[in-house]
Amino acid sequence: MAAVELDPVFVKALKLLHSKAKDSGAQLKAMLDDAIAQRKGLKVPAHSSDGGKASPGRSKSDEDSKKREAEKRSADKSTKDSSESDSKKLKIDSKSRSKEEKDARDKEKERAKREKEERDAHKQREKAEKERKEKELASKQEAEVTMVSDDEEPAARMDAGDFALEMGIACVVCRQFDVSSGNQLVECQECHSLYHQV
DSSP states (O other), X not given: OOOOOOOHHHHHHHHHHHOOOTTHHHHHHHHXXXXXXXXXTOOOOOOOSSSSXXXXXXXXXXXXXXXXXXXXXXXXXXXHHHHHHHHHHHHHHHHHHHHHHHHHHHHHHHHHHHHXXXXXXXXXXXXXXXXXXXXXXXXXXXXXXXXXXXXXOGGGOOOHHHHHHHHTOSOTTTOOOOOBTTBOEEEOTTTOOEEEOO
C-alpha cells in the first residue's frame, strides 16, 4: 500500500486531542487560534521550541482567549436565560390559548345542543298540533256524517264509509277515514285520491 502523508498540523492536533496531558486543551486551542489567524491574514504569534510551551507573549493571547471564552459563556448564559423565559412565556401563551380554544369549543357545543333541543321541542309541538287538528277534523267529519244520517229518512240513508268515499275524504283501498300518528291519509299527486300511509 502507498503511504499517505497527512498534514503535520493535523497530526499534532490529533495527538493533542487524544492526549491526557492537562495543557493539551490549551495547546489545541492555541493551534486553532493560529490557524484562524493565518486564514484571516493576521500576524501569527511566534512559538518557542521548548516542547510546545507558550512564550510570555503567548500567555497573553491565552489570557485574551480565556477572556473571550468567559465573555462568550456569559453571553450564552444570558441568551439561554432569555430563551428560557421566552419558552416559559410561550408555554403560558399556548396554555392560555388552548384554554381559550377549549372554552370556545365548549360554548359552541352548548349552543349547538341548545339549538338541537329547541328544534326537537318545535318538532314535537308541530307534531302534537298536527295530531290535534287531525283528531278534530276526524271528529268533525264523524259529527257531520251523524247529523246528515239523522236528518235523512231511513230508506235514503247511506253508509258512512260510502258517504266519506263520495266526499273524497276516505281511503280508496280500505274505505275508511281513520287516522293515527303513523298512518295518515295521504293524497296521490296524480289521481288526487286518498290513501293510508301503511
